Amino acid sequence: MAILVDKVKKRQDIACACKELLIKEGFSHITISKITQTAGISKGSFYDYFENKEDLVFEVVSLMITRYNKRIQTLMREQTSTKEKIKLLTAFFYQDEFKELREIYVQFTAISLVEKNEAIAAFQRKNHLFYKEWVEDIFKEGISKGEIKKQALTLIDGIFAAVKGFFISFRVMQEEAKLESEINRFLDSIFTMIEEK
Numbered sequence: 001m002a003i004l005v006d007k008v009k010k011r012q013d014i015a016c017a018c019k020e021l022l023i024k025e026g027f028s029h030i031t032i033s034k035i036t037q038t039a040g041i042s043k044g045s046f047y048d049y050f051e052n053k054e055d056l057v058f059e060v061v062s063l064m065i066t067r068y069n070k071r072i073q074t075l076m077r078e079q080t081s082t083k084e085k086i087k088l089l090t091a092f093f094y095q096d097e098f099k100e101l102r103e104i105y106v107q108f109t110a111i112s113l114v115e116k117n118e119a120i121a122a123f124q125r126k127n128h129l130f131y132k133e134w135v136e137d138i139f140k141e142g143i144s145k146g147e148i149k150k151q152a153l154t155l156i157d158g159i160f161a162a163v164k165g166f167f168i169s170f171r172v173m174q175e176e177a178k179l180e181s182e183i184n185r186f187l188d189s190i191f192t193m194i195e196e197k
């Protein structure tokens with residue numbers, strides 16, 4: 001009798017087995033051989049579930065992002081103000097709870113800046129759009145509740161760019177300990193301008 005394999009679960013299991021490898025070694029340094037050794041599978045099995053190492057990395061990141069999003073949605077239910085919800089989303093850049101995903105984000109950002117990898121760029125664009133729409137929804141809710149001005153919607157791209165810029169700058173200068181206070185100071189300033197009085 002043939003053994004039935006849940007291909008989706010097996011794909012996720014292989015990806016989860018390789019998460020630490022990706023974080024420790026980095027995207028550029030992992031090989032199919034290291035992946036198969038870490039996951040305890042053959043090269044043939046690897047190609048049954050993934051097209052290439054990028055496909056595996058996207059699966060690892062997708063699983064981590066899905067967990068992150070669920071966690072943030074749970075925490076967001078506890079927040080009532082638009083400002084606190086936005087601060088919660090930006091906590092990704094400094095809270096220890098999100099360190100593993102942040103390390104992979106750093107790798108993706110570095111590769112995106114140095115190499116012309118269309119698959120990574122497309123993945124980055126897709127995620128950027130998802131989070132931008134999430135912030136838009138938070139802002140629209142804040143506008144409908146009378147918390148913030150309608151013009152706040154025009155600041156979404158700038159807020160994204162500024163917070164990512166803070167993260168990259170402080171990471172490069174190795175001053176990440178200052179990041180939380182700087183991001184929150186920036187957001188407090190923005191909300192001073194867009195909050196309805």
